[in-house]
Every structure is written in structure tokens, then in C-alpha cells.
Amino acid sequence: MAQDVIVLTPKMPDPRSLLVGLFAGGPGLSLSEDHGGGVVQLCGPDGVPLVALDAPLLVHTPGEAERLLGPEVTAPPLPYWWMETRASSAVPEATPLAGSVGGRLTTLLGGTVWPPQTATTRTVEIPGDRDRTDTARHDGFAATVDVLTESTAVVLSDRPVLPLTTRLADTLRTATAANRALHLVTPPHTRLTLPLHRALSGSPNRWVVQDPLGGYYDGSSGIRLAWRDGTFTAATDTEPPMPPVTSERRLTLTFRTVHAPDADLTIGLGLEAAWRHLTGAPPVGWSTAEPVNLPWSPAQLTDLARTRAPAATHVVVIGDPVRPSIATLRVSRTTAGVAQDVTLSLGYVSPTDVPLDAVEPLAAHLVAEHRLTTMLTTLQAGRSDLTFAPGPEAPPVPVSFTLGARDVHSVGLDHAGRPPLPTPPRRLGRPNAPALHYLFADGPGIDPWTQLRRLTEHLESA
Template structure:
């Protein structure tokens, strides 16, 4: 298990400052580097990593420290320097706190969590030679088996940090599952939830009263043959943890847009325009920032996003974008090179309180613009009762209810306008754009009736029938 401590400073920690921080353990400890120099490790005399420090990140997006940590810093960019301490060694957590505290003291910053900050020298008294060495060189992975990489996190909010992103990528390359273990008080960001949605990856909740259970499905879990697997009853059905039961209805709402765009693989192509258009229509402003992990650290730039995706092609590129602090909005984007061109798979979620009305009346105009200018393939609009802050708790939540579905004009043409425009069981679509080559917009309701789910399913079956 590891403990995370983060130094948030107005200035970049330079090499002398980092070395002063790493001297928190006194002269007897060593320093090592890994991940091609991107991670510095404070090590015991036997070379065992005690604290791993990631290269500082300049966070230029307003509100990110509060969104992810609940920690407010002064206005302006902030350098985020994250340290992970191994809890296999008693002094490691204090070493991480002293490292972060020294950076904050020298550079005039703050530490999260605040109670971890210190500038004390922490001598190593534990006999580390008696403690088994970690089975992995990745600072994010706590347990590694033949089938599974386990990450144990005790943060209140589990973000898709570069640590986790690297662990997920390494696990997938080795055909292992990634399983994140947290206490029941933890929540996930939407990017982390999306990454763990597909089995065998799991969010494993460790509850003192109820044992282990899946934070997304509620399935009771146990550790068996090197991985967390479901526990079945006598009839073979998966047991559901009592702690996963539904809570009183929240007054929050989430508007969720799932869209795909397709573009010719042209040298003048600029990606991210569809997402920017959706943000402008629904929030009145473009995204505040984007990144390949959380915290989202770069100011929004469709051109820079495109340059990154082009440099990685034909490999896919996964990105995160966020809105401004006054309107919770988080999006994930996956850019794919396919035989048909360049495709963007986008999921955008926006949060609203009980006294706020999601802008459903803006969806039809948005769909029209996406089809006319940004190569819309499909757009599904849904509503769900869930937290305004867009975080995911480990309990049963209402599923999204379809509100509308838009089929892009090129897809209508491929399916056939007569067939796409006349589903036998409804709903009757509205044509968007030119009458000769319209996109079709199907409306299911206002998001309050679960009947919309079956209507949407029947429509998709009709549209995809051979």
C-alpha cells in the first residue's frame, strides 16, 4: 500500500530544491531514478524504494486542485509534485511528508494533505532487509501477480493520474487486470471510472464490516488465485454487498453526451472541434483545459491536441478535458485511425444541481452543427440522477436514461433514408440540415422515464439490422 503526498508550489522545484527535499531521510538514504528519469526514488541502504517522486507538472487550468483534492491554492498556475510512500516501511509516509513540506517551505507553497507536511529529518530505523522487496518496478503498483496488477489507494478521490495511466497501460500490455483497492469513503473521477468499466479491471472496495466488493457493480469479491473475483451463492448467482445498496435520491443531475465523429485523414485536419462546439453550446465557453491524465494541466488548444494525436498515429490517443470551475464538466476523448479515416469517440458529462435545468433545448441545434461541420456519426444524449460534481461513489446509482439520439447524415445515407426515417415502433425522427441529405434526430423523452431505454434499444436494433 502507498500513501500519497503532493506539494503545490508557485515555482518549479529545481534540482537543488528537490535534493533538499530528498535529504529528508538524512545522509544514509540513496537516490535512484526510473521511468527514463521521470521518477526519482528515495531508497533505503539496500536500494529498496521508500518514496517515489514524479516529475513536477505545471497545472495551468483553474480549479483542478480543488476538483481533485478539495484543496484551494492561490490564483494562477501551480506546480504539482506528487510523492508516493510505501507503507511497507513505517517511516516512508513521514519521509514523503517531509519531502513535500520542504518543497513547500522553500518555494512558498502548500501540501496536500495538510497534516502530512513537516520539515523534520526522518531517520530510517526499520530493518528494511527483513521486508520483502516489491515485485514490480512501477511506483503505482503495490501487488503484482501473473494475472493482476493491484493498486491500493487511500485518497478521497481516485483520479486517472499519470501513475495510474502508466499502470493501466503496463497491465494491458502484459495482459493483466488492473484492480484498484480503496476504502468505502473513496470516489472515482469519470475518467477513472471509464478506465475500469471493462472486466477484468475492477474497483475493489475494502469495507471493514462487509469485506471486499466491486464499487461499480456491488459484487462481493474475494482474493483467489492472485486476483479479486466474485463470490457466488449456492445457485451460482453473484452475491451483492449490502453496503452497495441505494442511498436516498440525490437532487443532482448529469447530462451525458456520447458522440462519435469521423473525418478524412487530411493533413489539414484539426481534432477537438466537435468537443469544443459541444462545450460552447452547453456551457457558453470552450473547455478550460486538456491533458493525457489528471490533473488536467494544459490550457485548451485543439491544435496542440491534434499535434499530439498525429505524433502517436496510428496508435490511439486518449485524452481528458475539463470545463471551468463554475460548471462541472469532464470529457474523455479517444482518437482512432480506422480504414474509414480518423474517428473521435467522445463522452462529455455536465453536472447540475437540483435548482438548475440541464439545457436539453440546445441539443438539437448542437446536433445540427456537429453534422454540418464536424463529421457527426452518432450522438446519444442521456440524463441521470447523480452527483453534481461528477464523481462516482461506491454505491448503486441510477443508470443514464436516453433523451435523444442523432444519426449523422452520412450514416443515414448508408442505412437508407427510408429505413432510418421510419422505425416501425417509433419514434418519428426530425430531419436536421439539408432536406436532400439530412441527419435524423430521434427524441425519447425528458429523461424521467425508464421506458426510453427500451425505445432506444429497439431503435438501435432496427438501424443495425442486416
Template sequence: MTKDVIALTPRMPDAWTVLAGLLSGGPDKLLDTTGEGAVVQLLDEQARPLVSVEAPLLVQVPGEAERLLGATPPRVPYWWTEARATTGVPDAEKLAGTFAARVAHLADGTAWPREATRSLAVVETAGITAAPTPAAAQPAVDVLTEKVAVVIMDRPVVAMTAWLSDAFRAAAESNRGLQIVTPAGTTLSPAVRGNLPGWPSRWVVQDERDGYYDGLTGAVLRWQEGMFATVVNPEGIEDDPRTPVASSYQEVSATGDLQLAVTFRAAHPADQRLVLGGALETVWRELTGEPPAGWGTAEPANLPWSPGRLTDLAYSRAPEPTWFVVVGSPERPGLATLKVTRTKSGVEEEVTLAFGYGPGEEPPLDALPRMAETLVTRHRLKSMLLQLRRARRDLAVPAYFEGPGVPLAFVLGAEEVRAIPDDRARRTPLSAEPVRLGPKARPAYYYPMPGDPSDLSGWAEFERLVRHLKGE
């Protein structure tokens, strides 16, 4: 496994501090930059990367180091400086660890993980070289084949870091899948889960009993034909096409944790006065009593919540879409992804959001209709799906089975209701009557459903509703 090492410091590592860290391999090592100067690399004699160092990031949001690393950082704000050791290179991990240890020592901070960052001594690097690789331009990619880019990670939570986001983008642009390989016990951030494309992309988990398996489906995997692929007929039974499921994936124990999931779209006319993120903030306030804590274009989310600054960034990147991650306070786990897209008619926001609740904590289901009405009347809601599921309070995606969510309600915005002929939006085949939202002249509708996480029949109700609204 490769190692990521991170220095968490109250002071920004200045140029001399970073240089002292980079001299962990001795003064004869070469240096280079990539990613428009945002990444510094320590090179071998053949100019191949041994360690890649990201530019320091100022984190102004509490709880991110605890959520993603299980580490105790300095008080907010603090600087997050990340280094990644190249796969398969002897002592590259020691180089990265010494770099982080030196930076933490000189900038009065700490380093993660502690076991990799205990020494400040120069690492003997004579004869150490990195293998040639066509992925050298992408420090995050460990193996590149014609079909996939493989990223090997050993950290408690696989987060949508800036360099992993670059790996997603590079794989897509080269028509490859992205496969993330982790040890057992690692979890995914919901931001990574939501961005992981379909086949052949997948999350590959190392397992003592089955070798490798897909962390999202449990399918046993093997490296074959240049990628990790499912194992079919491991016993050579020609008439049995079933794919075996890893034992570890099936070992689940009930915890009593719940997640309330909210997915919605809102569309706004193009207007210089438009401020984005208001709909998301409305949901957060209605369901938690407070606004989001922070946001960013990668994890860790490093900026305090500010719809104005978020809007400025989205406008500066238009007409290209912009993706954001938004997080809540440590006391009430919440995480959202927001995609802002310029359309022919204006600007569209697409939000996927979840809040976590432990045993004895009740999700605020009574607030959902009121929240929906606010989105309809103030934020031009197009549609929204509300779900409840039995899943971890901390929102991390584990490598074992978690049941699907069940629909609590579906909301259709006023413009969408207006586009449905006759009175079909109001008269549905569901047993419960829809709740009208907004003014009578331009109604939107809230369609309540049973919402029992132990009963999946709610999806049949949801399908009946959607087919009815489409006129099928």
C-alpha cells in the first residue's frame, strides 16, 4: 500500500520549512513541480517522482481532520500539507514520513499518521529509483492500463481530495475507469461514493479470506485482463453464472443508526443578483437549526460557509460546471455535494445531502413539509426526493452491506406541476393525498410515503407515482 502523510500545523509552512522537509532524502535529490506549481515532487536520479507534495491548504472548518483522519489537529484555522509516497519504491514511505515530520516540527504542529512520521533523520536514498510509468503526470495514479487507472490508498477515509479529483478527471478524459484499492476497514466519503462512475470503475477492498472484493456490491474480484473484475464460476461450473459475494461484506450488525437523505434540483433565471447555495442553507437550517459549517471544491472542506464566496467561484468558472462539498458541525454530521450548472434558461443547482442520527436521536421528519414549502416558494425547487435509511451516523460508506433507503416523500415544483396536463398531479393512485405547497394559483405538491426503513415496498409506491405523473 502507498502511504499518504499529512502535516497539520498552526503556522503556514514557509519556503524554508518545505525545503527542509524535501531535503529528507539528502541534498542530491532532484525537485520538480507539476499541476501548475501546486505539487512539488522529490525525484530520483532519472527524474522520476518518489514523493509528491501538495501546496499547503488553510483549513478554517472544525472537525475535518477528525472526520477524515481520526487525528487531533491544532485549533482552527490550521494548515494541511499532504505528501504521497510513490507505490512500490523502497523507503519512499520513509521519505514522505520524514518530510511531514520535519514540516510539523518546524511549524509547531503534528503529523499523521504518527507511526510514519517519527523520524527527522535523513533517509538513505542511494540507489533508490522509481519505476518508469506512463502515469507519472498524475501523482495520484499508481497503475495505469488500457482499461483503468488504479489508485492505491491506505487511510481511514478515502476522501475527494484535490489530487483524487484530478485522477477522476484524467481517467475520464482518457476513457478509462478509476479503481480505488484500499485495505479492510477503510471507508469512503459520500463525496467519493457519489462521484465514482460505473463499470469498470469500482472500490476494491483487500480481504484476508477472499483476496479482493467490491466494497459497494460485495462481489469477489480478481486482477484479470488489465483490471479488477468480478469472479464468475470460481469452481468452473459452466451453468452457474452467479458471482460470489465476499464473506466480510455480509457480516453486518445492527447499530440503530439512521441517515436522512435529501436530493433536490432547483433552477434559477440568470441574474447578476442571484446568490447560490440558499436552497441548501435553507434545508440545513430547517433540519439542524444552524447553517452549514464549511465548504470547498475538495475534501477537506476548508472554507467557512459563505454563499457569496461560493457564488463568486461558480460564476468565475462559468460556463463550466462547478462541484462543491459542504459539511456540517461535528455535533450533527452532515455532508452535501452541490453541482452548479449553467443551462440555456439560467443556472441549475443539483444537491445530494445526508444527515446522520444515532440511537435515541430522532430525525426531524415533522419539519420536512415546511422545508419543502420554503424551497418551493423561495428557491424555485424543481423536484426533491426524501429518504430514510439504516446507515452509519458518521455518514462514512463502509465496505459491508448497508440497506437501501426508503422514500419518505417526493416533491414536485410548481413549474413541473404546471407542465402536467389535466389534474394528474393532484389526483394520484397513492393512498395518501398530496399536500399542496405554495399559492393556490401555482401549486407544488408534497407526496408523502410510508418511509419505514425495514419495508422496501415504498419504492413500489414511488414507481407508481412517477409512472402516473408521466402519464404511463
């Protein structure tokens, strides 16, 4: 299994310290660059990549090291530098080499190495006479991919919490562009962060878990998997296991706002308003991947979106660690204007902690101030730390749906206001141009998903 070694330092890894670290394998190794220079690869005498080092990130966000590496990690005071290194799974010496790189960097710069037992400063001898074929270096995958077939890129990883790193995000984009699936293989103790779990949720991508008793199973559904014809597929005659029972809950709001592409438009204000309504505070950080390293700034987010336009911008947003909360935001240009698609999830240890009574006032605020078009609110039994353990989870349950004023007008207020639901919708916003907020009933013999389907069919039939 490939080993990630992460270096946290109070000082920036400068060229001198990096050079000392890269000599952990002696003078016979060489360097190469990939992903536009964002990744430096330490290669053996035969040219095979051994360790990939990502560009260091300056982390301003509280709690990121603890969220992604575990509560026992000792991170330097904020802000600190975060450097990810990945040892190849094909070379036994690669993991101790990555640990020696990390140990040398922290000897010079201070800080800590994770996992701590990997840190050394010894020189790792790398044999150079092995007959080895490195197929994963082709097609732009570099040392990120452990197995590459005609249909699938397989990445092996062993971390307690696996996030959507820049490297994994790039690998997913490369696989998609090459018409390949990305299959992420982990041991059963690994959990995925919410952004990575969402990124892998679309077919043909898959989270694959090694079963300690032998074989593999799907990390999201729990069904048995088999390796056939260069990819992981569902084994025959397999039944998914039942999801575990838990009192913890995840509240998820999926909403879209659309604004005219004005010069004074600021991105992220609707998302910030939702955060304040549900937690009492704004987000603390944002980034294009994990770890989330930048302090929350709608102005900087707006600058990034403008720089990337007309291409879409995808970012991850995080809240204060006291209240687990995380969101993904996609900014794109549409025929109607600048669309901001948000999926915001919050974790609670008990169903009684979920602020369901705050959802309708939030919807009213987003309608009045941020041009909300739609918002679906769901509640799901699941880990309150917003990570995903291997195996199935209970499906989310729809709580409410909000239709913005523009779409109510398009459907027709009379038609949209008479849905096939147990209770009529509530009007939000201006009396002469209202939005509608629909509530779904839940109880014995009442299926909220059926109500949502009927509502959707009703609105589309106008």
C-alpha cells in the first residue's frame, strides 16, 4: 500500500532545505517535475519515480491538521507549511526514503512529520539494477497512480482520513480526460472526507476497500468486488450489508443562486449567509482542494473565479472545528448569469441538535438577498465529523424544498402553489413575486422521497 508522509513546518521549505531533504537517497537519484512544476519527483537510478513531493501550502485554517491527520498530531502554530509526499508502492525503499526526506526537512525547519514513526535522517540506499516497468508514468499520471490499465487508474492509499488533495483532484481530472475510471483502494480503517467521497460518487469512479478476510468490497455500498479485465466490478450474487444504526446526523443543504455578471458581484456571500444562519459564524477557510489552507475571503474567491472564467471554479469551504461543517462550491457561467452551486453539510451528535427550525428563515433570507433559485434540504444518519467510513449508510431523507421567485413565475404561481403534498407551501419574499417553500411529511407509510418525486413531476408538468 502506498504511503503518504506529510511534513508540517513553521518555516517555508526553501530550496536549500529541499535540496538537503532530496539527498536522503544519496547522490545517485535524479529529479523530475510534473503537473506544471507543482509536483517534484525523486527518481531512482533507473529513472523510476520513488517519491512525489507536492508544492508546500501555507495553512491559515484552524483544526485542519487534526481533522485530516488525527487529534494526536502536533501541528506548529498558525500559519504553518504543509507539504505532502507520496512514496511509490512499487519500490520497497520508497517509504523509508519519504520518511527520511521529511525527517531532514523538520531537522532544518522545525515542525513535525506524520506518521511520526516514519521520520528519520538516514540515507536510504536505492538499488539501480532492478528490472522494473513503470507504466503509471505515462499519460500524465506520473507517480500518483499505482496500477494503470486501458480502462482504470488505480490509486492505493493508507491514511486514517483521506482528503481530496490537489494530487487526487488532478488524478481524477486526468483519468476523466483519458476516459478512464479512478478506483481508490484503501484499507478498512480509512475514512474519506466529504469532498473526496462526493468526487468519487459518480460512475465509473469507485472507492475500493481491502477486506481483511480476503477480497475487496465497495466502500460506499458494501457490495463485494472482483478484479476483472483491468478494473474492479461487482461480484456476482452479492447483497449489500445493512447500514449501521447511529444517533449522529448530517444536515445537508444543496442550493443554487444566480446573479447577473455585474462588475461588483462578490462570490460566496450566499454561502456565508447560510453558514451564519446555521452556526452563528462565517466559514473559517477555503481552498481548491484539501487541506483547506486559505482564510475565508469572498473577495479572493471572487478574484479566482474571474481569473478562471468562463471555465468553472470548484472550491472547498470549511467551518470552525467546534461545529463540524464543510461545503463544496461550484461557480459557473450560465445563460441566466453567474451560478453558484453549493452543497453545505453540518454534523450533529444527536437528532435534537439539528436546527431544522432555522431552514425556512434561511431560505427566506437567500430568496430576499441572494437570488436563490432552488434549495433542497436533507437529513441523514451518519458520522457527525462529516467523514465516511467504509460500508453503506442510511439514505438521506428530504426535509424541504424551496423554489425561487423566478422559477415560481415560470411555472405559474397557481400551479406551483397547489402541489400534491399533505401541506401547502409557504410563501417567501415579495408578496407580488413570491418564492415557495415546500415541507415534506415523514412518518409511518409516508415516504419523503415519493413526495419530492411527485412535487418535481408536478412542477415539470406546468
